[in-house]
Structure formats: structure tokens, C-alpha cells
Amino acid sequence: MAEAKTARITVKDKEIDLPVLTPTVGPECVDIRKLYGQGGVFTFDPGFTSTAACESAITYIDGDVGELWYRGYPIEQLAEKSHYLEVCYLLLNGELPNAEQLEKFETLITRHTMVHEQMHYFFRGFRRDSHPMATMVGVVGAMSAFYHDSTDINDPVQREIASHRLIAKLPTIAAMAYKYSIGQPFVYPRNELDYASNFLHMCFSVPAEKYEVNPALARAMDRIFTLHADHEQNASTSTVRLAGSSGANPFACIAAGIACLWGPAHGGANQAALEMLQQIGSVDRIPEYIKRAKDKDDPFRLMGFGHRVYKNFDPRAKIMKESADEVLDILGIHNNPTLQVAKELEKIALEDDYFVSKKLYPNVDFYSGIILSAMGFPTSMFTPIFALSRTVGWISQWKEMLGDPDNKIGRPRQLYVGSDKRDYVDVAKR
Numbered sequence: 001m002a003e004a005k006t007a008r009i010t011v012k013d014k015e016i017d018l019p020v021l022t023p024t025v026g027p028e029c030v031d032i033r034k035l036y037g038q039g040g041v042f043t044f045d046p047g048f049t050s051t052a053a054c055e056s057a058i059t060y061i062d063g064d065v066g067e068l069w070y071r072g073y074p075i076e077q078l079a080e081k082s083h084y085l086e087v088c089y090l091l092l093n094g095e096l097p098n099a100e101q102l103e104k105f106e107t108l109i110t111r112h113t114m115v116h117e118q119m120h121y122f123f124r125g126f127r128r129d130s131h132p133m134a135t136m137v138g139v140v141g142a143m144s145a146f147y148h149d150s151t152d153i154n155d156p157v158q159r160e161i162a163s164h165r166l167i168a169k170l171p172t173i174a175a176m177a178y179k180y181s182i183g184q185p186f187v188y189p190r191n192e193l194d195y196a197s198n199f200l201h202m203c204f205s206v207p208a209e210k211y212e213v214n215p216a217l218a219r220a221m222d223r224i225f226t227l228h229a230d231h232e233q234n235a236s237t238s239t240v241r242l243a244g245s246s247g248a249n250p251f252a253c254i255a256a257g258i259a260c261l262w263g264p265a266h267g268g269a270n271q272a273a274l275e276m277l278q279q280i281g282s283v284d285r286i287p288e289y290i291k292r293a294k295d296k297d298d299p300f301r302l303m304g305f306g307h308r309v310y311k312n313f314d315p316r317a318k319i320m321k322e323s324a325d326e327v328l329d330i331l332g333i334h335n336n337p338t339l340q341v342a343k344e345l346e347k348i349a350l351e352d353d354y355f356v357s358k359k360l361y362p363n364v365d366f367y368s369g370i371i372l373s374a375m376g377f378p379t380s381m382f383t384p385i386f387a388l389s390r391t392v393g394w395i396s397q398w399k400e401m402l403g404d405p406d407n408k409i410g411r412p413r414q415l416y417v418g419s420d421k422r423d424y425v426d427v428a429k430r
């Protein structure tokens, strides 16, 4: 029996031995749960750069070599050989489905794609020019006002039903948010269409004429869903876990995840990246923006570049870049100026010492906007598409957390640097 590994820390002349936990693969973890009790000190790690917040078996990332696995399967293989609903089954259940399980799961999800008819009225309360992410946060949170039979988080059956409802209905809600923002009628899901084709149909068809989904674009859309499905303990997933740790219902937790994803440092970067590329406009203006990105006094950053974990290429960005060429070719769009700027910007940045020394590479958001824009989506729909794709990851992590008998409410502490204790002073004496 291998001797248990420990890490020794000396605090106030007291030596404390802490267990070291061994992963399947990746960094070992020093278990500090007893540190405060034994040593009377906290650890300090704002932004969690060196902190594992949980134990998980869902997704593995190696940022140094640029690897991403869902349940052990490399993203490159899943993007090429699998499809989104099969990936959803894998993330939720831990194993790839056999033919019968897959067919049953796809039928189940397909039959949950409609939303309660009353939910249509929620949209009417928003201004037409509301950002679709604002609408999605509101409407997804409101699902807890409709689906009372799947909000008991202690019932595994209800957890399962809520998971299926969320995976099935998020594309419908995202498409409704888009249609509402452009003043077009909502389009109901079509059960004869596959998941990605259904989403494109709900977004781009109109009652006035027949709309045929381009299968090649549907395949590209499906691949984008797969690439965004999960990503370990990123900010929005950590938000969902923290909200879920209090016992909040699944719809409220996913609404919290959508809110967090919206930020430009996170999922909002796909919108910001395309807007940046369009602002640059032409290859000759790239040096000006590279200079700004390197200027400590300039808040400008290259959107779609850099990552907390990846210090090498984000494997999703590589696949997305290949897909961008493919989609633009399918659509007959050649010499797309934005794609040309993106490729030249990537080339220049990766030869520039600032980016090389800080290990800043394109991330998942750098090329995705070029594909989505070419498909006909406005930039405001980029993050909603990220959100609907990530819902399966969020809910899988939420289920994993609730399935852990040792799970408890998340409640970090702090380094207090405020005023020492003092007495109240009457306003007349201040």
C-alpha cells in the first residue's frame, strides 16, 4: 500500500501535515480543509489561480499542451466523429451511449423542445432592443415559475427531468430572444429536425416562406455546440456550482451561469472579439492595436486572446479556425476581410515577444464570431449561442455536485483589511 502523501506547512512555529490528493492525471492537490482548524490561518487566492474548488470526473484540461477531454475523450475526436446530443449524453452520464440509449435520449430531448405557451408573454415585457442575454437570464430564471415538477434538487428523477428540459429548451429560448429582437414572430421547434437544424430553423425561418436548413451549416453549428459544451471549473460553471450549493433550483442556477458568462472576459468575448476585428478593419491597422494591447496604461486587450488555463493553443480555437474556412467556403464567401484580419493578427501576435512571453494564444472566442456572423447571426447572438451550448456542461457539473454526499454550501472567507473596531460618533460631533 503506497504511503499516503503529505505536504508540511509551518504556521506560527507549528508544523502541520496536510494530505496530498492524487488525480487520474494533472496536478496533485494539497487538501487544506483542516488548515484553519489546525493552524488558525486561511489560504489567500483571489481569482483561484492555484485552487481546486471541487473534485470532478467530467472535463480535463491540460493548459500547457493545449488538451481538452470530455469524460476522457479528446475534443478533436468528439468534434470530428460525434455530435452534440451524443456529447450531451456523455457529459451527463459519463459514458458514450449505445445505439438504443442514443435514440431514446435524442427522442426525449426532441420532445421537450417546446416551452410553456405562457412564457411567450415574458418576452413582451422586454424592450425590442434588449440584449438577448438579458432576455435569456430573465426567461431561463422564470422557468422555475413554470416547471415546479422538476425543482426538487433532492430528487434524482427531478434533477434528470430538469436537465433534459434545460438542454432541450435553451435553443428555443435563445431563438425566441433573437426573433423578438428583430420583430419577427416566434418559430416553433420542428421534431423532424435534428438539434442544430432545429435551432437554425427557429432562428432563420419565417412563416411567409419555406426555409430549408443547409445540412453543412447545421453540421458546423452542431460542432460549435460541441466545442462549447463544457470546460472544467470556468467562471460561469463555478457560479452554477456555488448557486447550486445553496440548494437553489436548477433553473435559477443556470440563469446565474448565463449572467456570469455574459461578461466580456468570459463568454462575452466572442461578441467583443468580432467587434474588435471589425474595428481593426484591415491588416495595415493591426500594429496600432497590437501596440495598444501591450500598453499597460491602455485598458484595451486583444479579445479572443489569452486564457487562465491554456498557455498553449486552445484546441477549440484550432478546430474553430478550420471550421471558419469551411463555412465561408460553403457560403461562397471568399477573401472575408474579417477572417483575413484575424489570421494576420494571430500570426503577428504569435511572433511578438509580449504575447509569446505571456503565453497568450487565440482562445475559443477568437474565430467563433466569424463563423456565426457568416451564418447570419448578429454579434448580440454570439454569447446566447455559447450559453445554450454550455447548458449541458453547467447542468452536468451541477448534477455531479449534488450527487456528492459530502457536498456543502460554498462559503469562502477573506483577508480583512478594513477598519479596526471603533465606536459610533454622533453626527453633531463628526
Ligand code: SDX
Binding pocket: 230, 231, 233, 234, 235, 264, 265, 266, 267, 269, 293, 294, 300, 301, 302, 303, 304, 305, 306, 307, 308, 309, 358, 360, 363, 364, 365
Ligand atoms: C472564455 O475559464 C475558461 O475556461 C473560460 C472559457 C470557457 O470555455 O469557459 O475558455 C471561455 O472565457 C475564454 C476567454 C475569453 N476572454 C477573452 O478573450 C478576453 C481577453 N482575454 C483576457 O481578458 C484574459 O486573457 C483572460 C481573462 C481570458 C484570462 O485572464 P487571466 O488568466 O486573469 O490573466 P491576466 O489577466 O492576469 O493576464 C496575464 C497577463 C497580464 O499582463 P501582466 O499584468 O502580467 O503584465 O497577460 C496580459 C495581462 O495584461 N493579457 C493580455 C490579454 N490577456 C492577458 N494582454 C493583451 N490582450 C489580452 N487578451
